[in-house]
Amino acid sequence: MVLELPPMCGIFGIVLKKRSAKLGDMMVRAAERLSYRGYDSVGMAVANGDGAIDLRKDVGNIAQTNEQFGYDRMSGDRGILQLRWATFGVPNTVNAQPLFSPDEVMVGAHNGNITNDPFIREKLEREGYKFLTENDGERLVCLTHKHLKNGKSPEEAYTAVIGEAEGDFASVFMRRDSREVYAVKMGSSLYLGLADDFICVSSDLPSILEFTRKYVRLENGDLVVFNDRDYRIFRLPEQEYIERPVTVSDIDIENANKEPFAHFFMKEIHEQVEGTRSLLSLYGSTGVWKDFVEALDKANRVFISGAGTSYHALLLGTYYFNKIARLPIFPTWASQMLPLYSNTVGEGDLLVLVSQSGETKDLMNVYDWAKEKRVAKTFSVVNNIGSTLALHCDGMIPIYSYLEISVPATKTYTNQVMCFLYTAMKLAERRGIAYKGITWDDLHRVPELVRETIAAAEEPVKELAPVLLKHPSMHILGQDMTHPVAMEGALKMKEVVYNHPEGMYSSEFKHGPLAVVDKDYPVLFVSLPENEDLVLSHMNEVICREGIVVHVGQPSRGYDKICHYKLPIPAVGNPYLNSILSVIPLQMIAYEMAIALGNNPDQPRNLSKTLTVD
Numbered sequence: 001m002v003l004e005l006p007p008m009c010g011i012f013g014i015v016l017k018k019r020s021a022k023l024g025d026m027m028v029r030a031a032e033r034l035s036y037r038g039y040d041s042v043g044m045a046v047a048n049g050d051g052a053i054d055l056r057k058d059v060g061n062i063a064q065t066n067e068q069f070g071y072d073r074m075s076g077d078r079g080i081l082q083l084r085w086a087t088f089g090v091p092n093t094v095n096a097q098p099l100f101s102p103d104e105v106m107v108g109a110h111n112g113n114i115t116n117d118p119f120i121r122e123k124l125e126r127e128g129y130k131f132l133t134e135n136d137g138e139r140l141v142c143l144t145h146k147h148l149k150n151g152k153s154p155e156e157a158y159t160a161v162i163g164e165a166e167g168d169f170a171s172v173f174m175r176r177d178s179r180e181v182y183a184v185k186m187g188s189s190l191y192l193g194l195a196d197d198f199i200c201v202s203s204d205l206p207s208i209l210e211f212t213r214k215y216v217r218l219e220n221g222d223l224v225v226f227n228d229r230d231y232r233i234f235r236l237p238e239q240e241y242i243e244r245p246v247t248v249s250d251i252d253i254e255n256a257n258k259e260p261f262a263h264f265f266m267k268e269i270h271e272q273v274e275g276t277r278s279l280l281s282l283y284g285s286t287g288v289w290k291d292f293v294e295a296l297d298k299a300n301r302v303f304i305s306g307a308g309t310s311y312h313a314l315l316l317g318t319y320y321f322n323k324i325a326r327l328p329i330f331p332t333w334a335s336q337m338l339p340l341y342s343n344t345v346g347e348g349d350l351l352v353l354v355s356q357s358g359e360t361k362d363l364m365n366v367y368d369w370a371k372e373k374r375v376a377k378t379f380s381v382v383n384n385i386g387s388t389l390a391l392h393c394d395g396m397i398p399i400y401s402y403l404e405i406s407v408p409a410t411k412t413y414t415n416q417v418m419c420f421l422y423t424a425m426k427l428a429e430r431r432g433i434a435y436k437g438i439t440w441d442d443l444h445r446v447p448e449l450v451r452e453t454i455a456a457a458e459e460p461v462k463e464l465a466p467v468l469l470k471h472p473s474m475h476i477l478g479q480d481m482t483h484p485v486a487m488e489g490a491l492k493m494k495e496v497v498y499n500h501p502e503g504m505y506s507s508e509f510k511h512g513p514l515a516v517v518d519k520d521y522p523v524l525f526v527s528l529p530e531n532e533d534l535v536l537s538h539m540n541e542v543i544c545r546e547g548i549v550v551h552v553g554q555p556s557r558g559y560d561k562i563c564h565y566k567l568p569i570p571a572v573g574n575p576y577l578n579s580i581l582s583v584i585p586l587q588m589i590a591y592e593m594a595i596a597l598g599n600n601p602d603q604p605r606n607l608s609k610t611l612t613v614d
């Protein structure tokens, strides 16, 4: 299955037969459909004939910006819009898209990332372009503008643009002096909608199905040039015009975003392939990790805090920093940080606050305390770079997972962990430490290994789910770097199955909890390759009491012989990769069990995505 990049910003473009007051209304409806893709800022640009382009944009979601600008009353014969989920440049009015070319003849917007943005910026500056924003979209507009201004056709101009701009993105552009709108798909999803009196293009299908059931699914490398009646698709790599099949959809709009999955939870498990790829590519090209590594290196002591899933990720990160970079870190739940350490945190210490949302109250309390006492510097590790923590801490490193819609965290956990492994390796290099056990080549295998892990777990989780469903309680045990994985697996299960799995340290199990084991009591063991003897011995303690033993990890003859069930991961033979991959079968078994019970894993009862209360 080929998946697009995770949802990140939304773009839309439309050409009507003639100027109409319904343009603004249609664009707002499309934006409402796309609103899950970004709410940091929204911008709309409309034009009529060859009159000036009317561009309005600001921070906020579609409801707020529509109220501010009256988007739904804007009239014209064509328009483009963008909803931003910030990845480069803080969410502010200047960085909001769409963006003008310097002469305001052209306006464009994109989603995704231009990974060689600094290089393009430098080159265009040498050619006289001046930039007002930190946003890579501005470089894409100027690059396109440069080629179109030189008299090239859109086909020639975009051929030149994709020869220079690297990354995964989709973009949409329009000009003052042409009725045509152009859109390019280079990694992010893009659909063309066809109707009798307009043609439109959008990042997703529901925003098109809102107006017409006829659509064309565009492919990577497609440039589409359209007006209200006609369109042509030009293959940029092969330099030829092609036809693509027109589909008449019978899809239910509400479910179209999750396609081909029934829930965002499973979609986001699969997005871990592209999410990890994105992180590696963006860290590599932007050097965004440097400030974090420097702050860790210079800190007197490092305290790291988070809640729930983010805590499990930072706990695994603590192992990485110890093993790879010899950096001791104090990990705590955010709510535990002050009771444990408030009297000992001092000048020169660093408080690292880890949060998907960047808004969790337990972390805000730590931040507020640090700010008031002025005792230590704060650094956030966040997914939402427009969040309070991201904007207010002394430093910030993004994890580039893009929007996570399902309430239980899956892909953001994996990217948090990837962030810690990446920065631990960079810190070791900065400190001249010759670490062992993981190389950069190993790390770059993660996206493909995630894909293989998902495929390998598909059948085994189906077999195991009915067995585990018979038991209201179970243990998930991990040793060393798989301890946080076991805790995260147990949390996923609790959230969506509503049962009681307990994740704990395997060696601790015999100090009391072993008493719960009797006939058929399930215990899942998440193993590391080097711990096999120990894990086998812990398994035997359960087996001899007639418990059910499940092995989660790389297969081996030893486990094959004694375990009742297996949730295998690929035989990577590497403890660090093992620690990253082994959460995936646990996420998947939780999903399988939830579905069997009829629970909605995207919206578990009693939970909310962002917890802004104590």
Ligand code: F6R
Pocket: 306, 307, 308, 309, 310, 311, 354, 355, 356, 357, 358, 359, 360, 363, 407, 408, 409, 410, 491, 495, 609, 610, 611
């Ligand atoms: C678990 C989950 C929660 C969050 C926790 C922290 O799936 O989503 O446990 O991890 O509420 O949220 P953030 O990371 O946004 O601070």
